[in-house]
Amino acid sequence: MCCIILGVNDSFIMGNNKERATKLRKRGKSYKIISKELGVPKSTLSKWFSQEKWSQKISNDLAKKANYLARERILKINKEHSYKWEQWREGFRKEAREEFPNLIKDPLFIAGISLYWGEGDSKMSNGIVRLSNVDPCLITIFVHFLQQILKVRLENLRVALVLYSDLSDNDCKNFWSRITGVPIKQFHKSQFIKGRHPTKRSEHGICGVVLSSRGAKEKIFTWIKLFCEKYQ
Numbered sequence: 001m002c003c004i005i006l007g008v009n010d011s012f013i014m015g016n017n018k019e020r021a022t023k024l025r026k027r028g029k030s031y032k033i034i035s036k037e038l039g040v041p042k043s044t045l046s047k048w049f050s051q052e053k054w055s056q057k058i059s060n061d062l063a064k065k066a067n068y069l070a071r072e073r074i075l076k077i078n079k080e081h082s083y084k085w086e087q088w089r090e091g092f093r094k095e096a097r098e099e100f101p102n103l104i105k106d107p108l109f110i111a112g113i114s115l116y117w118g119e120g121d122s123k124m125s126n127g128i129v130r131l132s133n134v135d136p137c138l139i140t141i142f143v144h145f146l147q148q149i150l151k152v153r154l155e156n157l158r159v160a161l162v163l164y165s166d167l168s169d170n171d172c173k174n175f176w177s178r179i180t181g182v183p184i185k186q187f188h189k190s191q192f193i194k195g196r197h198p199t200k201r202s203e204h205g206i207c208g209v210v211l212s213s214r215g216a217k218e219k220i221f222t223w224i225k226l227f228c229e230k231y232q
Helices: 008-026 031-038 042-049 053-103 107-119 136-149 169-180 214-230
Strands: 128-133 157-164 191-193 206-212
Touching: 008 031, 008 042, 008 053, 031 042, 053 214, 107 128, 107 136, 107 214, 128 136, 128 157, 128 214, 136 169, 136 206, 157 169, 169 206
Parallel strands: 157 191
Antiparallel strands: 128 206, 157 206
């Protein structure tokens, strides 16, 4: 059986370290800093000071300071992120302003922004360009606007249908796929509403053309604003 007996020197060192550790602790130093400076394990420091009320107050103060600094870092990161995000959005708005003088001469451009102004999703924050209608001609024009004016690739478009319960999902998807040129595999799951379609005008349901693009939405809204200002 082996026993470890602390000698006089060892006891002196431990006592000296505790005295130095106490001074550092009372100066508001954390266990981590004291351990690094004196080479005393944090478990030993905790044994020495955890029951002391003055040390507990220091622990609370250090925790509050750490939380404050963490919040400040998060706020700084969020501020930097917001600035970069706003600069990114401004890039699309600037591009839209530069393109407007030439695009205003194009009937498809005027038709596209007019349709979106009246029928499109107006919530900028969702970053989704969405226009829904029952009129195949209107939907066709909007798809051409997206492709020719905004240079959107067909594979980036999605279609969402809202159908009455007596309509065939497959028939309606095939119909709107022919109209839009969007493959059925890019269609969302159709939503069904109760009742029968009230008129032949909605016999294929409501078609929503969807593009997930904050940049495209920034440009459309900028164009609408410029168009409005031009004729005010």
